[in-house]
Amino acid sequence: MNATQVKEADERLLRTSPLRKLLGRPELGSVVGAIAVFVFFAFFADSFLRASSLSTVLYAASTIGIMAVPVALLMIGGEFDLSAGVMVTSSALVSSMFSYQMTANVWVGVGVSLLVTLAIGAFNGFMLTRTKLPSFIITLGTFLMLTGLNLGFTKLIDGTVSTKSIADMEGFPSARDVFASTVTVGGVGFKVTILWWFALVAVASWILLRTRAGNWIFAVGGNKDAARAVGVPVTGTRIGLYMGVGLGAWISGQHLLFSYDVVQSGEGVGNELIYIIAAVIGGCLITGGYGSAVGSAVGALIFGMTSKGIVFAEWNPDWFKFFLGAMLLLATLLNAWVRKRAEATK
Amino acid sequence: MTQTASRTALVELSGVSKNYGNVRALEGVSLEVHAGEITCVLGDNGAGKSTLIKIVAGLHRHDGGTLRLDGEETRLSSPREALDRGIATVYQDLAVVPLMPVWRNFFLGSEPRKGVGPFKRMDVDHMRRTTHAELLRMGIDLRDVDQPIGTLSGGERQCVAIARAVYFGAKVLVLDEPTAALGVKQSGVVLKYVAAARDQGLGVVLITHNPHHAYLVGDRFVLLKRGTMVGNHEREDITLDELTRQMAGGNELDDLRHELERAQARGEGRE
Numbered sequence: 155m156n157a158t159q160v161k162e163a164d165e166r167l168l169r170t171s172p173l174r175k176l177l178g179r180p181e182l183g184s185v186v187g188a189i190a191v192f193v194f195f196a197f198f199a200d201s202f203l204r205a206s207s208l209s210t211v212l213y214a215a216s217t218i219g220i221m222a223v224p225v226a227l228l229m230i231g232g233e234f235d236l237s238a239g240v241m242v243t244s245s246a247l248v249s250s251m252f253s254y255q256m257t258a259n260v261w262v263g264v265g266v267s268l269l270v271t272l273a274i275g276a277f278n279g280f281m282l283t284r285t286k287l288p289s290f291i292i293t294l295g296t297f298l299m300l301t302g303l304n305l306g307f308t309k310l311i312d313g314t315v316s317t318k319s320i321a322d323m324e325g326f327p328s329a330r331d332v333f334a335s336t337v338t339v340g341g342v343g344f345k346v347t348i349l350w351w352f353a354l355v356a357v358a359s360w361i362l363l364r365t366r367a368g369n370w371i372f373a374v375g376g377n378k379d380a381a382r383a384v385g386v387p388v389t390g391t392r393i394g395l396y397m398g399v400g401l402g403a404w405i406s407g408q409h410l411l412f413s414y415d416v417v418q419s420g421e422g423v424g425n426e427l428i429y430i431i432a433a434v435i436g437g438c439l440i441t442g443g444y445g446s447a448v449g450s451a452v453g454a455l456i457f458g459m460t461s462k463g464i465v466f467a468e469w470n471p472d473w474f475k476f477f478l479g480a481m482l483l484l485a486t487l488l489n490a491w492v493r494k495r496a497e498a499t500k
Numbered sequence: 501m502t503q504t505a506s507r508t509a510l511v512e513l514s515g516v517s518k519n520y521g522n523v524r525a526l527e528g529v530s531l532e533v534h535a536g537e538i539t540c541v542l543g544d545n546g547a548g549k550s551t552l553i554k555i556v557a558g559l560h561r562h563d564g565g566t567l568r569l570d571g572e573e574t575r576l577s578s579p580r581e582a583l584d585r586g587i588a589t590v591y592q593d594l595a596v597v598p599l600m601p602v603w604r605n606f607f608l609g610s611e612p613r614k615g616v617g618p619f620k621r622m623d624v625d626h627m628r629r630t631t632h633a634e635l636l637r638m639g640i641d642l643r644d645v646d647q648p649i650g651t652l653s654g655g656e657r658q659c660v661a662i663a664r665a666v667y668f669g670a671k672v673l674v675l676d677e678p679t680a681a682l683g684v685k686q687s688g689v690v691l692k693y694v695a696a697a698r699d700q701g702l703g704v705v706l707i708t709h710n711p712h713h714a715y716l717v718g719d720r721f722v723l724l725k726r727g728t729m730v731g732n733h734e735r736e737d738i739t740l741d742e743l744t745r746q747m748a749g750g751n752e753l754d755d756l757r758h759e760l761e762r763a764q765a766r767g768e769g770r771e
Contacts, residue, residue: 364621366611369600373608376597383557383591385580385609443599 180437181449183489187435187481188452188459195463202466205342212344215458216351217406219451221425222432223354224402226450227362228395229433232375232442233289235278235399237296239425244300245271245407246417247308250317260325268404274300275400279393301423308419321415333405334412347409351451354402358447371395376443431478432457435485456481508571509534510672510703511556511587516565518551525551528565529729531722533672533703538694540714541707542747543724549707552724553674556705557589558582583609588665589674596657598650602642603631605649606664630667638663638693655686662693666700673697674705679713691717711747715740723747 195202221238228235248270253263274296281292305315312318320326336343362368370391373381382388411417434440435456436449460477464470511533518526526548533539543549554560555567558576566573569585576582582589596605607627614623631645638659649657658678665673675694679687695717698704708714714721721738723731723746731746 360621364624366613366622369604369608369611369622372600372604373597376599380591380597381608383559383579383589385583439599443597 180444180446180489181452182437183485183491184436184449184452184456186488187485188456191456191459191463191481195459195467199463199467202463205340207462207466209342209344211455211458211462212348213458214462215451215454216345216347217409218425218428218432218457219351219454220347220354220406220409221399221402221429222436222450222454223351223358223447224395224398225426225429226433226436226438226445226447227358227371227398229430229438229440230362230375230442230445231371231392231395232378233282233392233395234293234430235396236290236293236426237274237278237300238293238399238403238429239422239427240297240300240304241271241274241400241403241422242406242410242425243304243417243419243422244274245404246411247304247317247407247419249408250320250411250417251307251311253320253323254318255311258324260320260323260329263320264329264408267407268401271400271404271407272397273400274403275397276393278399279396282396283389283392297426304419304422315419317417317419319415320411326412326415329408330412332412333408350405350409351454354405355447355451362447367391367394372443374442428457428478431482435482437489453485456485507534509568510570511705512566512568512571513552513556514566514568516552516555516562516567518555518560518562518564525727526555526562527728529722529724530565530732531705532720533705534719535671535703536698536701537719538698538704538706538717540718540721541705541724542709542711542714542721542743544709544747546726547724548727549709549724550676551727553589553676553705553707556582556587556672556674558587583668583670586669586671587674588668588670588672589676590658590661590665590678591676596649596661599648601646602635602649602652602660603628603645606631606634606645606660606667610668634663634667635660638696653686654682655689658682658690659693662690662697666697666702670702672703672705674707676707677709678706679708679710687713709747711740711744715743 201207221242225235225238245267249260249263249267251263252266253260256262278289278293278296281287282289285292308315308317331346333346335346337346337349338344362371370381370386370388373386374388374391378388410421432453433445433450434453436446436451436453438445438449457478460481461471461474464474464477509532511531513529513531515528515530516526517524517528529548529552531539531541531552541549541552551560555562555576558579558581561575561577567575569587574585576585576587579589597608600608603624604627607622607630612623612626613620615621628645632642635642635645640656640659640663649660652660662673662675662678673694678690678694682690691713694704694706698717706714706718719735721731721733721735721743722729723733733743
């Protein structure tokens, strides 16, 4: 390359850089989609723009978003976790039943539950890296096993499909403060899960963009053979990602438990797909190696706005799934188009 | 080269063999790599070239024979161990992650960090600047080190991988068919960097099936055929024509030519 070429190239860089950087962001498609959904419901649902509605929407988004963050990281690392939905219920059940049967303090159950969900995550990761079977199969197996265990154990111990109330146990008020309290800001109550969600997005973004582990996650999802060849601990990274899903399931599960004081053992089935949908709407490539934590949050926000917006518009909520499916298709098409444009300008 | 014979080789394989189950992939192969020299491994598809580099790169362990690094007999158990001992391998499929920015690829697996405890983070500015500077040293002036490495040309990606190995202090550089997928001009560029790496004192193993490329830069030539070594020559002992002939199948090729000529003669006789 001679001097004039270099100069030309640099000038071109200055001209297109801000636009190209924006187009190159994985979240762009989802942000455009989120704005469209917001404008749509602001127009059709009169109560959508009230502060209390904002709180409701954010709460709905956060219950999905808390899990969508680790699921997005896992997808960037190139894998799926179909057991994520029922793992949330398992986390709540373990916490509740262990506290009720073994001790007098709910915090012991909370701790045991964390160990169990991390162990389930580690099991998924270990099976994946050892057997080299697709993660779809392995976590489908875990999903079915957990579904059965959730129902079986609950009926065995409590005789019904729900757990006994732990509301009068020691530590319940403080645990409820941590996992299910409401913070009032300007006269409007916001659920504490929104804080958990924002914190997780911040931590996950930090990990992805600024730490060595983040570099490894992108590399393992993008080309794991190449990653291994340059010395990236591929096995450890993948197990760590599954344990991250376990951590998310723990937080969600504890929220589920402490919002009420009993847990229905059949809950959670189907949610794993919603987490994946949020991550995909947020720009995660289904083949791995590309995506962001912020994108998954925007995906979860779209989910929250749609599910609550339909209620505010006083439509039949039966339409919700249709909207969600249409949103998934549109967002994915938009993402593909944006990425193509971004690469074409390079 | 009596002088090199007395030096300790950076990498020395003698009589190395490797089996995959009941398939013998490699049998009795010997090879020496010295600092500031290029050892070329030539062979057709399926000759065992890839198996050979996988042993040197630490991806596979050899079953027989000895592998010496700096004179010390050893057996490599992982690519990480090979890297730690100064052997860097650049693979045919380029060993880069196409969707990741150039600077993330450049430091992948050896990311420099700053800060303490939970705030320990990658030194991103340093990584960006170093990537740009190191590539510039090899003559690649990137507009933007943030572009995905998949947007670079094949030759540029090879050069990034070579620059990365040199920067991380590799003593031995193993290149798996670096010119196989490239055009004439790009191959020339890559061979220039291979020579540049040699001039910086690295030992280079160049795997190729192109004797012309090998003879341009090589100091010694190992010929493989169906998993066995059929030739091990130093540069002064062999001409390009002889290398090409042996590489192309040597006597087999002569036989094939005779056969074709006979067939043609028969065909003409019948007319």
